[in-house]
Amino acid sequence: MKAVWAIACSMLKELIRKKDFYVLVIFMLVLLGFLSYQNFFQIEGVSRYIRDFGYSLLMLFSFIIAVTFTARQLPSEIEARTIYPLLAKPLSRHTVILGKFCGGAMVSIIAFTIFYVIFAGFYMAGGEGKSLILLGQGFIFGILFLCMVSALVMFFSNFMTTSANITLTFLIYIAVGGFSDFLGRMVISSKGIITALYGVLYYLLPHLEFFDMRVRITHAWDPLPAWVVLSLVGYTFIYCFALLYFAGCIFKRKRF
């Protein structure tokens, strides 16, 4: 575990020393601050709008950080040839993958936490329907979402360039939101081999939409029951484990 932590920590320093993250923080502060300023004029429903916009923004920014940071890890190690001294160290290739994943997830979770604190400040200062439980669930789901994204990107980075990886992950993010309902309905309504095909596709896809709390937080719906939260923790763990295991197997077969 010390090796995993060592690899992951070096990525954290990258986050701190690169300007991308600070630009996103300032951008988010400015946008949410501007929207809150509109609240002085008592425009109806603006607090709900701030929640909706603020939540979408923080998820998007955290997603961007998770994808861009994780996607460039393996390709840049290969390009800079630092992969050789790294692989010459006493660690397995699965450990390298796990370290890079933990680094990507940790970096995006730290960025997400900062974004979330800003969002929570605006949320608590806003109008009606505040729920700390809901806010807490949103935070947990955000972390799970970023773990899923980092694992997915890590898996793809075995056989894709950084830009192709980023593009594909963005496409999956958009497609999953739009098509998973459709796929789910097709699994129920179709018959025979088609059901099986839809079923395989449905269960293979990373259901990132499961972690979206935007509507629930915006409209101050009731918090989700504990079993749903626990099920999603289990789902994330299994999905990430499977992706990283296969990513490690592919990485192990790679010749450098």
Place this chain on the structure above:
Amino acid sequence: MQQQAIIAKNLYYTYETGKNKVEALKGVDLSVNNGEIFGFIGPNGAGKTTTIKLLLGILIPEKGELALFGRAPSNTETRRTIGYMPEIADYYRYLTPVELLTMYGNIFGIEKKLLHERINKLLKLVGLGEVSNRLMRTFSKGMMQKVSFAQALINDPDLLILDEPTSGLDPVARKKMREVIQDLKATGKTIFFSSHELSEVELVSDRIAILNKGRLLAVGSAKDLLGGKAEGQSLESYFLNMIGERI
């Protein structure tokens, strides 16, 4: 009988580049004694780096046997005893040399206090003591090479594998590097290094191996290799003759 740090028997390795196959190594036999400096020379594409990758367990030989201190190179425990300096590596530019060495030291699981002492010692040894906390994005190629050499020594290895260690270094730094290599030998380390600088190889190596087109052409001390040749012949002319004879 002297224990051997490296034993390679009948090593074969083939690269696949699209539809083409390139035989990088064709039956290489090699043995490196404990505590010696072993120079590995050959023209570009001879198979030197492939051999090094096999020694590090990064590649697996297609055929043949390979053992480092009697164990497989891919074994994690074997790698604990090895230090490796690549020919070129553009180390993480957002880290300082101290942070880089700390990361590698932690991968080896070195205790914090010992690691701190060793990092200070190594950075002074390679002449980077004064810039130890400066980001490496400001470093020249030569400074990166020094960082690379320091990271290879972070685990106090028994076997040091150096791929073109003096590339990018100025004459003063080259001389210093040679001295450090000699000092390491004096402490009982085994050093296996590849280089294009034949005069350098001649100066520091106990034994030299010449590789060309995936085949080992000659192994021996500079004196042995040049012994049968005309008086005053240099390793360079011997090397050129050797690869010329076989081309």
